[in-house]
Amino acid sequence: MRQAFCDSMVREQSREDFVFLTGDLGFKALEPLREAIHDRFINAGVAEQNMVSVAAGLARQGFRAWTYSIAPFMFARPFEQIRNDVCLHRLPVIMVGNGGGYGYGVMGATHHAIEDYGVLLTLNGLDALIPAFDSDFTTLIPSLFTTQRPTYLRLGLEEKPKDWTAPPFAPWRKLVSGQAGTLIAVGPIAGSVWASCMERPEETRPNLWCLSQLPVADLPEELWRDISQTPRLVIAEEHVATGSAGSAIALKLARMGGVTSQFRHVTALGYPSGLYGSQKFHRAECGLAPASLLAAFDDKAAL
Amino acid sequence: MSGSRLEAVDCPSVADLACRSRKAKLRLLQMHFESGVGHLGGNLSSLDLLLAIYHDILTSDDQFVLSKGHSAGALYVALWSVGRLTDDDLKQFHRDGTRMSAHPPAQGIEDVLFATGSLGHGVGLAAGLAMGRRFQRRPGRAICLTSDGEWNEGSMWEALIFAKHQDLNNQVIIVDENGLQGFGSTTEVANIAPLADKFRAFGCTTLQINGHDQMALIEAMETRPEEGPLVIVAKTIKGSGVSFMENRMEWHYLPMTAAQYESACVEVANT
CATH class of the missing domain: 3.40.50.920 (Rossmann fold)
Incomplete structure (x- = not known):
C-alpha cells in the first residue's frame, strides 16, 4: 500500500503548494517522492512534535502540508501539536501513519497503533481515512489536496486477492x-x-x-x-x-x-x-x- | 482613578519609547484589575519587547507568534497601543463571550496567527511560517517570542535544531529571560543557564540585550545572520515597573487588590 501511496503522491509533484515532511522514515519507499519534489520533501528528523508544528505553520502560509511517520509516532507523540496547532485552527494538514493497527507485528507494542483513529477523532473537525486497497489512492490522494479539514490517513497492507478489482474508494x-x-x-x-x-x-x-x-x-x-x-x-x-x-x-x-x-x-x-x-x-x-x-x-x- | 491617570500620560510621539511604555503599563494594569486576573509578572516582563515589536519592528511582510501565550495581556495591550485593538476590546478581557481569552485565541483576532498557551509550540510554528516564506520567495521574517522556562520543553529544542539545520535566516527567536517560572526560578527548577551559550552551541547567531530597552531590541533586529535563525536573549524583570511585583513568584498568578492597583498605578505614572 505504501508503494501505491507514494506513486499517487508523485503524480502530484507539479503542485507548487505541496510540501511533504517525514519524521526520518520512509526508507526504500519514499525515495521516488523525494526525488520528485526535491526541497519540498523535508526530513524533519526524529522530532514528530516539531514536524507537526512546522506543518501547521506551512499550512497557515497556504501550503498543502503532509506529515509522515509510522502510525504510533504520528498520532501519539505529537498529539498536542495535532490538537492545538492543526485542529484548533482547522488547518488541512494531512497526517500519514504507516502500519496502523498491529501492522508492525513483532516489532512490538510500542510500534502498534490500535488506538490511533479513536484518539484522533476526539478532535473537532478531523477526518480519519483507512483505505483498504492500493487502487484507493488514485482518487483519494487528489481529493486530499483539496480538503479543508485536518486528516489522518492510516496506511496498512492491501489484503484482497491480487487479481480482484476493488470498487472505487468511497466511505x-x-x-x-x-x-x-x-x-x-x-x-x-x-x-x-x-x-x-x-x-x-x-x-x-x-x-x-x-x-x-x-x-x-x-x-x-x-x-x-x-x-x-x-x-x-x-x-x-x-x-x-x-x-x-x-x-x-x-x-x-x-x-x-x-x-x-x-x-x-x-x-x-x-x-x-x-x-x-x-x-x-x-x-x-x-x-x-x-x-x-x-x-x-x-x-x-x-x- | 486609573482611567484619568492613563489619560494624563500624554505621548506626543509614539517614538517616545518610555512614554508609550508607561501608558501601556497603565493600560495593562487597568485591564487586569478590571478583569480580576493575575499573570501580571510575565506580562510586565514582555510588554516592552512587544511594544517595540509592534510599533517599530514588524512590517507588513513579517509575521509574529507569541509562544509564551500567558503574556496574552501584554500582546493585547501592544495591539491596542498600535491601534489594532480598541479600549472596548480590552474591556472584554477574560469576560464571558470574549475574543480576548487569557491565552491567545485560535480565531477572532486577525493579528493572532496561532492559539498558544501550552508552552513549546511557537518556535516550530514560526519555523513553518519561515519555511513557507522561503518556498514562496517572499520577503519578511517570522518572529517568535518565547519565555525562558519554556525552554524546559523538548519540543523547543526540536524546533531550534530544525530551524538551524534548515538555515531559516528569516526566523527570529526572542527569549523573555525573566528568570522565574511556574514554581521556582529557572536556575532552581531546571538550570540551563547561561541560556545564550546553549543557543550559540547550536550554531545560532545569538545576541543579549536588556529586554526593557526597546531601542536595544530594535537595533538587535537589524542583525541579519548569514545562517539562521537569529536568537535574541532579552534579560527582563518579571513584574517590571511595579516594585512590589518585581522578581516575585506570586505575581505569576495573583490578581491585584484595589490598594495594590492604586499603588502600582502611582508608581508607573511617576516613573
Whole structure:
C-alpha cells in the first residue's frame, strides 16, 4: 500500500503548494517522492512534535502540508501539536501513519497503533481515512489536496486477492452480497476476509461492507436494508473498542431504531497472551482472523 | 482613578519609547484589575519587547507568534497601543463571550496567527511560517517570542535544531529571560543557564540585550545572520515597573487588590 501511496503522491509533484515532511522514515519507499519534489520533501528528523508544528505553520502560509511517520509516532507523540496547532485552527494538514493497527507485528507494542483513529477523532473537525486497497489512492490522494479539514490517513497492507478489482474508494463499499447477516470491516480487514466470504455459498455468507472513512457517514440505504433484513451484524476492526468505528455505528443504529440483538463487535484487545508476533498472530488472538469472523455467521453460532 | 491617570500620560510621539511604555503599563494594569486576573509578572516582563515589536519592528511582510501565550495581556495591550485593538476590546478581557481569552485565541483576532498557551509550540510554528516564506520567495521574517522556562520543553529544542539545520535566516527567536517560572526560578527548577551559550552551541547567531530597552531590541533586529535563525536573549524583570511585583513568584498568578492597583498605578505614572 505504501508503494501505491507514494506513486499517487508523485503524480502530484507539479503542485507548487505541496510540501511533504517525514519524521526520518520512509526508507526504500519514499525515495521516488523525494526525488520528485526535491526541497519540498523535508526530513524533519526524529522530532514528530516539531514536524507537526512546522506543518501547521506551512499550512497557515497556504501550503498543502503532509506529515509522515509510522502510525504510533504520528498520532501519539505529537498529539498536542495535532490538537492545538492543526485542529484548533482547522488547518488541512494531512497526517500519514504507516502500519496502523498491529501492522508492525513483532516489532512490538510500542510500534502498534490500535488506538490511533479513536484518539484522533476526539478532535473537532478531523477526518480519519483507512483505505483498504492500493487502487484507493488514485482518487483519494487528489481529493486530499483539496480538503479543508485536518486528516489522518492510516496506511496498512492491501489484503484482497491480487487479481480482484476493488470498487472505487468511497466511505462505504459493499464487496459481497449474502444472506447470513452483515459483516462490516474497517479498512484492510475487509480485503482480508473478502475471499473467504466468496468461498461460501450465498446462504451462509454475510453481506460484506468495507468502511474506510471516519467519522462514520450516514449509513447507505442498502446497508440499512441489509442490517434490517438479516439479524446478524458483526463489526470488525483493528482498533480497541473505545473510540472505535463499531461504537459509532452502534450509536447510529440506535438512533435509527435499528438495534439488533445479534451483534458482535470484534476489536483489537491489546496483548491477551502477553506474547508478540506478526500482524496475523495478533489478529488471530483478537478473533480478527477471517475464519473467526465468518464463524459468527454459521447457523448455530451464538453472538 | 486609573482611567484619568492613563489619560494624563500624554505621548506626543509614539517614538517616545518610555512614554508609550508607561501608558501601556497603565493600560495593562487597568485591564487586569478590571478583569480580576493575575499573570501580571510575565506580562510586565514582555510588554516592552512587544511594544517595540509592534510599533517599530514588524512590517507588513513579517509575521509574529507569541509562544509564551500567558503574556496574552501584554500582546493585547501592544495591539491596542498600535491601534489594532480598541479600549472596548480590552474591556472584554477574560469576560464571558470574549475574543480576548487569557491565552491567545485560535480565531477572532486577525493579528493572532496561532492559539498558544501550552508552552513549546511557537518556535516550530514560526519555523513553518519561515519555511513557507522561503518556498514562496517572499520577503519578511517570522518572529517568535518565547519565555525562558519554556525552554524546559523538548519540543523547543526540536524546533531550534530544525530551524538551524534548515538555515531559516528569516526566523527570529526572542527569549523573555525573566528568570522565574511556574514554581521556582529557572536556575532552581531546571538550570540551563547561561541560556545564550546553549543557543550559540547550536550554531545560532545569538545576541543579549536588556529586554526593557526597546531601542536595544530594535537595533538587535537589524542583525541579519548569514545562517539562521537569529536568537535574541532579552534579560527582563518579571513584574517590571511595579516594585512590589518585581522578581516575585506570586505575581505569576495573583490578581491585584484595589490598594495594590492604586499603588502600582502611582508608581508607573511617576516613573
